[in-house]
Amino acid sequence: xxxxxxxxxxxxxxxxxxxxxxxxxxxxxxxxxxxxxxxxxxxxxxxxxxxxxxxxxxxxxxxxxxxxxxxxxxxxxxxxxxxxxxxxxxxxxxxxxxxxxxxxxxxxxxxxxxxxxxxxxxxxxxxxxxxxxxxxxxxxxxxxxxxxxxxxxxxxxxxxxxxxxxxxxxxxxxxxxxxxxxxxxxxxxxxxxxxxxxxxxxxxxxxxxxxxxxxxxxxxxxxxxxxxxx
Amino acid sequence: xxxxxxxxxxxxxxxxxxxxxxxxxxxxxxxxxxxxxxxxxxxxxxxxxxxxxxxxxxxxxxxxxxxxxxxxxxxxxxxxxxxxxxxxxxxxxxxxxxxxxxxxxxxxxxxxxxxxxxxxxxxxxxxxxxxxxxxxxxxxxxxxxxxxxxxxxxxxxxxxxxxxxxxxxxxxxxxxxxxxxxxxxxxxxxxxxxxxxxxxxxxxxxxxxxxxxxxxxxxxxxxxxxxxxxxxxxxxxxxxxxxxxxxxxxxxxxxxxxxxxxxxxxxxxxxxxxxxxxxxxxxxxxxxxxxxxxxxxxxxxxxxxxxxxxxxxxxxxxxxxxxxxxxxxxxxxxxxxxxxxxxxxxxxxxxxxxx
Numbered sequence: 001x002x003x004x005x006x007x008x009x010x011x012x013x014x015x016x017x018x019x020x021x022x023x024x025x026x027x028x029x030x031x032x033x034x035x036x037x038x039x040x041x042x043x044x045x046x047x048x049x050x051x052x053x054x055x056x057x058x059x060x061x062x063x064x065x066x067x068x069x070x071x072x073x074x075x076x077x078x079x080x081x082x083x084x085x086x087x088x089x090x091x092x093x094x095x096x097x098x099x100x101x102x103x104x105x106x107x108x109x110x111x112x113x114x115x116x117x118x119x120x121x122x123x124x125x126x127x128x129x130x131x132x133x134x135x136x137x138x139x140x141x142x143x144x145x146x147x148x149x150x151x152x153x154x155x156x157x158x159x160x161x162x163x164x165x166x167x168x169x170x171x172x173x174x175x176x177x178x179x180x181x182x183x184x185x186x187x188x189x190x191x192x193x194x195x196x197x198x199x200x201x202x203x204x205x206x207x208x209x210x211x212x213x214x215x216x217x218x219x220x221x222x223x224x225x226x227x228x229x230x
Numbered sequence: 231x232x233x234x235x236x237x238x239x240x241x242x243x244x245x246x247x248x249x250x251x252x253x254x255x256x257x258x259x260x261x262x263x264x265x266x267x268x269x270x271x272x273x274x275x276x277x278x279x280x281x282x283x284x285x286x287x288x289x290x291x292x293x294x295x296x297x298x299x300x301x302x303x304x305x306x307x308x309x310x311x312x313x314x315x316x317x318x319x320x321x322x323x324x325x326x327x328x329x330x331x332x333x334x335x336x337x338x339x340x341x342x343x344x345x346x347x348x349x350x351x352x353x354x355x356x357x358x359x360x361x362x363x364x365x366x367x368x369x370x371x372x373x374x375x376x377x378x379x380x381x382x383x384x385x386x387x388x389x390x391x392x393x394x395x396x397x398x399x400x401x402x403x404x405x406x407x408x409x410x411x412x413x414x415x416x417x418x419x420x421x422x423x424x425x426x427x428x429x430x431x432x433x434x435x436x437x438x439x440x441x442x443x444x445x446x447x448x449x450x451x452x453x454x455x456x457x458x459x460x461x462x463x464x465x466x467x468x469x470x471x472x473x474x475x476x477x478x479x480x481x482x483x484x485x486x487x488x489x490x491x492x493x494x495x496x497x498x499x500x501x502x503x504x505x506x507x508x509x510x511x512x513x514x515x516x517x518x519x520x521x522x523x524x525x526x527x528x529x530x531x532x533x534x535x536x537x538x539x540x541x542x543x544x545x546x547x548x549x550x551x552x553x554x555x556x557x558x559x560x561x562x563x564x565x566x567x568x569x570x571x572x573x574x575x576x577x578x579x580x581x582x583x584x585x
């Protein structure tokens with residue numbers, strides 16, 4: 001099943017739900033499928049493991065990554081590049097905005113509300129049920145409401161990102177999918193796609209899932225590991 | 231309990247609750263603010279207290295106050311914040327109160343930067359505050375180990391009536407790994423009635439407990455310092471923890487490295503093994519007490535010709551490595567600062583210069 005996303009897609013969710021890993025892999029996946037993609041790093045909250053660390057690999061695929069100016073790259077204060085508003089006003093066939101975690105990270109979207117209101121925007125919530133505070137449907141819905149409040153946008157769908165990084169098993173993907181199906185039912189939001197580490201794909205059948213599966217090749221890794229070839 | 235995916239900072243907060251610590255006072259600073267973020271949600275659920283102090287100086291004395299009442303208490307901060315707390319840490323050690331401090335180190339000196347560093351080795355191990363005191367310092371290399379050390383830290387602080395420091399670089403706080411939590415520990419210090427100012431009625435005693443670090447009589451202060459010294463000597467006997475890696479066979483080079491830096495070294499050692507080059511490693515898990523004999527024994531092995539101390543700083547632990555090797559082998563430091571982390575490839579190249 002194919003992932004069909006276009007216009008402006010905002011990747012939001014709680015801290016550590018895997019937004020950036022999903023955004024980077026999604027951008028490359030869609031680019032490989034022939035869609036022109038641009039991606040912007042809106043994470044003003046978290047100082048580590050941000051989209052900007054995947055700059056080289058994104059650029060190697062011809063994907064433009066919009067970042068704060070170089071001189072502010074490690075600033076302790078939030079820097080929102082004016083280029084972001086420009087990107088939203090003139091979107092690519094697919095423009096991915098990688099937001100920061102929780103409502104704090106989504107606050108920056110509220111600051112962009114005046115430019116976002118004229119565009120086709122799809123805000124998606126990334127959920128990893130193996131993370132604290134999103135291990136119940138109620139927890140996921142609470143975080144979604146907080147993000148909606150801070151961003152002044154309505155969430156339009158869910159991304160299932162069940163994983164325990166290197167310890168993820170095929171059973172975890174299946175139980176994560178069930179969790180997301182249930183959450184989708186309770187919240188009325190469609191499940192856009194789920195993710196699975198590319199190494200587990202041989203153990204999973206496409207027919208098991210009623211939504212597309214985005215293979216994840218980890219790009220944001222600690223210094224003792226190498227990013228996966230993507 | 232099933233595995234859960236957590237950031238180090240979140241796991242540290244959860245581990246404290248599991249250890250029975252329901253008092254957390256802190257002031258936010260990157261890269262450890264997620265502990266406060268997490269505990270602002272979790273402490274009320276667990277029936278505990280999170281209070282943001284007006285500064286790190288205030289927090290240090292809030293910790294002293296709670297510890298002096300016999301309550302389990304901890305704080306987390308990062309380098310400049312720990313400098314501000316250092317006066318209180320000295321008072322707490324002097325007054326023999328148990329407390330747990332977590333330093334998720336950022337680059338220094340001064341405000342430095344927000345990326346990972348191990349630049350606070352001296353501050354933690356050699357005494358950041360004044361006077362003759364020591365902290366029991368543990369350095370985790372993974373999120374799981376941070377959890378385990380947090381849970382050990384409270385009983386150890388109480389055993390010695392002394393502050394315990396968990397020293398992690400920014401990566402320990404920020405990275406995500408799957409973790410499992412052991413069962414809860416008992417929620418109160420068992421020996422507190424002997425010394426805490428928790429109320430004579432509460433403990434059914436007719437003896438006053440006075441929490442203080444002031445001893446104007448020189449003889450009394452000397453005796454007090456001798457008592458403190460005896461505790462630090464006992465730590466050296468009973469609390470040394472380390473992990474050897476690839477030290478069973480014959481190796482030409484011995485690496486000493488702690489925290490997440492040791493994981494980069496581990497990758498380098500594994501890669502070198504594939505090339506037929508054997509390198510051993512001792513990873514101190516406690517930085518004070520320092521695994522002196524383990525490092526000495528590993529260094530003087532016949533096959534070993536040199537020792538490398540690899541650190542995310544400009545050469546701090548290397549002084550302790552040299553001290554325990556006592557000139558028996560050449561010791562060299564290698565490291566980087568400011569968030570630049572030595573790569574496995576750099577370490578492999580370095581080792582090849584010696585074999």
